[in-house]
Amino acid sequence: MTVMLGQNQYGKAENRVVRIVRDGATHHIKDLNVSVSLSGDMDEVHHSGSNAHVLPTDTTKNTVFAFAKEHGIDSAEQFGIHLARHFVTSQEPIHRARIRIEEYAWERIAASDPDTEKKHSFVRSGQEVRLTQVSYDGERWEVVSGLKDLTVLNSTDSEFWGYVKDKYTTLPETHDRILATEVSGRWRFNWSDDAREMPDWEESYRETRKHLLQAFAETYSLSLQQTMYQMGTRIIERRDEIDEVRFSLPNKHHFLVDLEPFGLKNDNEVYFAADRPYGLIEATILRDGCEARIPVDLTNL
Amino acid sequence: MTVMLGQNQYGKAENRVVRIVRDGATHHIKDLNVSVSLSGDMDEVHHSGSNAHVLPTDTTKNTVFAFAKEHGIDSAEQFGIHLARHFVTSQEPIHRARIRIEEYAWERIAASDPDTEKKHSFVRSGQEVRLTQVSYDGERWEVVSGLKDLTVLNSTDSEFWGYVKDKYTTLPETHDRILATEVSGRWRFNWSDDAREMPDWEESYRETRKHLLQAFAETYSLSLQQTMYQMGTRIIERRDEIDEVRFSLPNKHHFLVDLEPFGLKNDNEVYFAADRPYGLIEATILRDGCEARIPVDLTNL
């Protein structure tokens, strides 16, 4: 036999679960997209099609919805921990579980009169999608959280010059440009052991997001790499629970439009927002002495 | 000859223009996606390929960017009016212009210390996309504004019962359900004449959006049609400048998950958010005595 089975995993992806908690007339909402991925002693299902070790993906879906009732959803991270622990500890052939969750945020709809605000009415906040991934092998936990689709822009305080010029270089240098990106970021927690106390996942997310935004706004930028490094540094320095950050930042180019053919001067006023191609700037920033574990491509957490 | 040319139009679609205004260190941003569509005396280009009457779509693109400098962008509506007037009055063969604009909103990034807030740093507000369409035939204006992608949800105060049952009906009645939709709405202004004063386009948008949201939140709903009608009525009653509203509201189904097989009771707590199929509820609501002019499908403004 000349063929081998390598790494393999399976599960149900994109279970869209919404959990409502009623506190009298005041409702609370958690809106998640949960993907389960399991691996373990699964050679036989690949070789012969025997499903004797296979918990159906349909069952993993049912478990997501049942756990939303049994455990509630305090945070995406905590919910992922409940699920991962369940699959690894309850099924002998399953040795590792990875739970990925997207979370969509909702805000309350403001009433004309605050006294009559309907505490069950929400409008979805479109800014970013919150992310987490929980992995468990029966002993150790790895939690990587983050966000995507958070679009930010500085309309000044960005330059780009002093770069290498080769025979294919035509780009003019600039000392005042728009810097814009759609942040995709992940951060890895150093919590990995049931014996240690967990971070406050909700507070950690709020604060990390805040530092990320402020570092973007407050960095006078000579390159998107520099801005990105400041965003990661700010998080590592301010959040003890995080050891590693990975960013993937498309440079959303805003080109100054040449208005001279029309007898007009464009004094950093009118820009063309381009789609493709785009620069793509990526890096890991980590606490000194820590191991880099977030994959190079963020999609492969 | 047995073939005739009917209605035809052409132009450049999706010109992505960003306009920055610098008021000292405080910057303001307008972010638009502008589509130009022109029609008029254009038989020849279809029959023989002669472009003698054709202003190139590339020129219409250039005009969008040049006008962002020459006229600025006070509002999407005002910008569309500048463009439409230009094409119809400057080109003899062009008899009608239709300018469609999408606008993306940005908020300032909050600083840790308000005194040091960077007034050139923005985060894109993902909630809804604002829309306008300006049409001009050289005499009369038609302005239809609106929004899309505004997702709202009531976690209670919605029922659905008392409907027709035929041989294909299996749906159980409910007296407490989630009601959620992604609002796509358009509203037509009664301003149509240069001799009349224009509405305040920015204030009109803010207020119309507010009424729409509040009517959604405050209507105890027996059907999505009823909620939609209240949303339109609220706008017509409160905004004198608007004569007609059209909504297209997908019923974003949130199905209560059956947890009984797992020995659990689901007391309006855990829902499955479904993608397809979805109910689709559409209507025009208009001021008594006014003509309905917004097309039945919102895409065909």
Added chain:
Amino acid sequence: MTVMLGQNQYGKAENRVVRIVRDGATHHIKDLNVSVSLSGDMDEVHHSGSNAHVLPTDTTKNTVFAFAKEHGIDSAEQFGIHLARHFVTSQEPIHRARIRIEEYAWERIAASDPDTEKKHSFVRSGQEVRLTQVSYDGERWEVVSGLKDLTVLNSTDSEFWGYVKDKYTTLPETHDRILATEVSGRWRFNWSDDAREMPDWEESYRETRKHLLQAFAETYSLSLQQTMYQMGTRIIERRDEIDEVRFSLPNKHHFLVDLEPFGLKNDNEVYFAADRPYGLIEATILRDGCEARIPVDLTNL
């Protein structure tokens, strides 16, 4: 009362139904996305929320799946006719039904040895999505079919010159360019009466698609308008069952890349395929003496 209800409609959108027919070991597949839209005597559900005239959208979904069994799916058009007739004739308050269908094509997977080809194995053909819309008011039928997402390209035999130049015109003329578009087209059948024999819907689609492609390939083009008009003319001339055609053709720009800065000559060899903005060219072409009924925007059939 100062507010009126105008045109309104409702139904279940995007019912994804797959129908398999087994002819011994040879299977046949029809893969549709069916959207139902009903209108009629529906004031009360908007005003008071009474559902006494409302057949639930869930029931219309069930009907789609039940009819796939009861009537089979000979063609998307025929299936839409069964559905539209049912809703209008079986429900007194429903006066009009509109059924929209997308159809996805599948091809058989070729075997190494034709004798062992698995006649139940398919690969989805990604070229275009076939479309139809059937409308019925209890007396007359309107059937509009078409396609979208069919991308075509001529790498020569296209010119663009002799156009209007105004102060915003910078585009150079060209006598050899790429002409590419993603065809969105609709054609209206003159069949409207149960007393007349229906067209052969499957043959009509195959032939119309063929004429459309051949006219695109065989027209030496001085403008995309000219090519579009030839595509419509060819269909009207060759297909007696069709009275009207509407196209919406984005001009998918392929810009010749300027390689001179690198000491290279670009002899119509290397192009940049742009996304946005794009020209958008639209027209109706119809049989002499016929009424234009396909809406100006194809989305509003």
Added chain:
Amino acid sequence: MTVMLGQNQYGKAENRVVRIVRDGATHHIKDLNVSVSLSGDMDEVHHSGSNAHVLPTDTTKNTVFAFAKEHGIDSAEQFGIHLARHFVTSQEPIHRARIRIEEYAWERIAASDPDTEKKHSFVRSGQEVRLTQVSYDGERWEVVSGLKDLTVLNSTDSEFWGYVKDKYTTLPETHDRILATEVSGRWRFNWSDDAREMPDWEESYRETRKHLLQAFAETYSLSLQQTMYQMGTRIIERRDEIDEVRFSLPNKHHFLVDLEPFGLKNDNEVYFAADRPYGLIEATILRDGCEARIPVDLTNL
């Protein structure tokens, strides 16, 4: 200092290059989407914003277009090899280049009379997107090719039973179901050394795709894992140039619709094609003794 820079890379993503070759009146087309990613001695640009080692992403874009002229595009793989070699050997600070390419296929438009076929007229084949990734560190090559978006379906010869049942299991067993998936696959070539002769990249793609499809069609399936393993095995056994295959296969569920409430029997005829959630089945299949190098998530090549 408590913060470190880890792995980082940068470049221009999604350069859309179209190359036409004219062989008399017969034209040939290559349509690629090329993403460049470079890494090396880049600490300074992150720390201080100095761009002294940075070849601008704009230059890498220019290089893609210039190389389409200078080297032509024999195959996506060969084109990626030209680019990767250039960046690593011409720029001292750049130690590693990774070129990712998507390729879109085109077919000729058939004429009514084969003698008059326009050999410059194409229709885009929508079936799959062909992929390749070329990595080079100055010494060794790694080429991973593949495809995505290839949707396949068997309407019988698929069963699913004999699986684990826990307290959350409700799925009934089935002995005849539809098996459908949208293939995302990658395969790694064992060519890694300039001293060895390269594979014929075009023939390799054609044959690998064929084996993959045939294995899908010809496997009587007890689980999607079994089918997937057969697809990988077939490739490893038949293509000596390939050492490793990785698949990510969403189980595109087609649920048999319950028609009993309507008095109808559904004898494997009418299915609901669901969107979310979906099973997701992934594995690596490799030649005995070879190292697994394709990342667990295919997006992270």
